[in-house]
Amino acid sequence: MTKLRRKVYMIAGYNTISMGTGRKEFHPKKERPGLEEYIKEAGQAVLQMIGGAKNVDESVIGNFIAARFNRQANMAGFVPFIDEGLKYKPAIRVEGACGTGALALVTGIKSILAETAEVVLVLGVEVQNTVKAIYGADILAAAGWAKERKDGHAYFFPGKFSDRSKAYAERFDKEKTRQAMAKWFQNAIENARLCPTAQEYHNTTKDLIACGMLNPNPKGFVDSLNVFDCSKVSDGASAIAIVSEEGLIRCGISKNDAIEIMGFGQAEGDITQTPADLTQLDTTKAAVQKAFESAGVTKEQIATVECHDCFTIAGIMATEAIGFAEHGKGIDFVLEGNTARDGKVPFNTTGGLIGWGHPTGATGVHQAVTIWEQLTGKAALNQIEIKPERPYALSINMGGDDKTLVSIVYKKA
């Protein structure tokens, strides 16, 4: 991928609360907001910041699987529901499992590049607390190959990443792998505690490492992950506007409040193939390399990363896929504190999927919103220092078991 042919910016990000267990407001038996409320809240918040629906040329809505969680398809039809001003304007729904959000972002970016739009409203949404976790696992398994479901674990995706974590631990260092996973969990929760919309914002557990170190319970769950290694079931939406130079002016937004897309990489793995090496995220690696090439930057110039830590082990493997650590050394990289908020490259500064939450179709958009906040100085208590010599940020959003990948490089405009 070469340099982008036109300047593309992101502005006006917004996240709803990531709702689910852990939030004080959450009670499994009480009525909760649905797709409609989340879409409206996030969509309207962005419209308000960019001068209203009249400024929007088209919209992209990302959603993984409302057809099963909420008996709802044809999601693009909710775009005009956000604001009447969006009626009769183009809208498209995209899907790529947990990588849906970033697919929505690149769909918007491509519209700007194609010059078919100057302002694109991009939104991701998922409402998953409609079924018990054991049935939710069936629904989320659709992110894998359906023909593998029968032989898969009851908790299909935790099963997949349990296999990865087991292979990694056995090949490199069992004890250290467990410690690094616990450390990843601790970082995630500590970051989430600073972010009022995070699902773990109310978490008050004193000894996070002790939780992370708990032995897995293969009888009730999976072989090599404990529940703290896993992102939770979440409801929520995130939205952001993707605009051209002209779009910025139209929306009346200063470059001070915008970030620029420096490049991006997309990569797809074959859903019918099992990973060649369980200890590596190959497709992730390919996408990140493309993004770096496209942006013309190196990992040394990255100030912060939002990676797809659906499971702690995926976070650790991402540090290797990016190239921060050699194969097998991601555990050391994490244990040395490099990914913590005061470390060399803070990862997932609002908690990531484990701490902030993982409303699947919204996650990729949430990552972009966090980066927009960090690079424009709007991250409040989550704010980290962005040094001038390393001004770039990187996001990685993954669909399925390292299948549908989008990686984006950003910089303050």
Place this chain on the structure above:
Amino acid sequence: MEYSERLQNVTVIGAAGKMGSGILLLTAIEMADLSLKPENKNRQFILNAMDVSDEALSGLMKYLRAQVLKAAEKKAVQLRSVYADRTDLIDNEEIIREYVNDVVAIVRPTTLIESAYNSTLIFEAIKEDPALKVKIFSQINQNSTKSPWFYTNTSSIPISKIDKEANLGGRILGVHFYNPPAIQKLVEIIKGENTLQELVDFANLYSKNLRKIVVPSHDFAGFIGNGHFMRDAIHGIREAEALQSKYSFAESIYIMNKISQDYLIRPMGIFQLIDYVGIDVCQYIMSVMNPYLPNEDLHSDLLDKILASGVRGGQNSDGSQKDGFLKYEKGKVVAAYDINTKSYAPIAEFQSKCDDSLGKVPASILPWKAVVGNPKKDDLFKAYFTELNQTVSFGAELAKKYALRSREIGLNLVKDKVAFTENDVNTVLLTGFFHAYGPINNYLD
């Protein structure tokens, strides 16, 4: 007859009752799990759910389906391998639904006692009426060609007595579940004088497969559980009666309930526990036990009186608590009964007065909830009871007396050869009554 064979045709008598439904649920799941093993593919498994009311049986089947669904959701991980060969079942949802159907398909609701004539194992959980139990067991035994084993859930009637009167030739064993059987871990196993050892061995294996904790008890009316509980209740009642020279009836009930719950760090106060079990059930168990206790009068006029006034306790069919000595709102105690006015007096009206008169509370006191799962609870109890011992207050005196009496009851159960060991007594109170510490301890020495 090996384990699976013994469980191929089983009857639960009194299956729609509080205890029977739990035993039915656990047995149905155990039998279904056996039936799903490859080696049992060609075997039929039948579980007769017998009760006297068709209406109650309909309710039972609904309850069973809902409970099996919950159990299946919890063990979905194992169920996927159980149904691994079934290519038509892919999602957890399909597998769980199939399992529920398989469990329920084993169960045959019936009001006819004749159904039990083909059973090799009979669980009985009818009311504590020795004559009725003997009548039913005799009838089945005379009409069956299977020489069935009888497992009775009695909590108070001596097993040897039933054995002799029903002429069962030692094919009877006390298998006493605690309420509710699906949740409580404890099973008391009581061998009669002539009980065949095979029955004990099977019961041990069956309980183990149900992941229960087995405590053997001698065949003495009341066994360990009620042997402690009924005497503990009598102590609480007598203490409350004694308080009535200074306090109203409702106040006395409140005080002794508080002492036995808060001061003794138990999950429930004694009057709440009596209400939970049912005042009528407690009275009945005492009446069954009392004739076997020559040196003791296990009887309370107060229970007779309160039952005569129409207050019974026990639970509603949805599991919620009925009013008894205490009145409950959303599971919380809000008022205490006054036998003199035959009405409930709100606790808020006299709580502070009573609490004041109980005096200083040891600073190291903790609620039961905070201690029960604590790995360092032994240290916490040592510290608390040491402080309680040094505390000079009316409340502390009542609490010490209560704790020492509870210990004495426990020690007597061993001395009188009801329990085999002190440890067994403690295990029963820890697992069957959810106490956080055993009554036989040296915390107050």
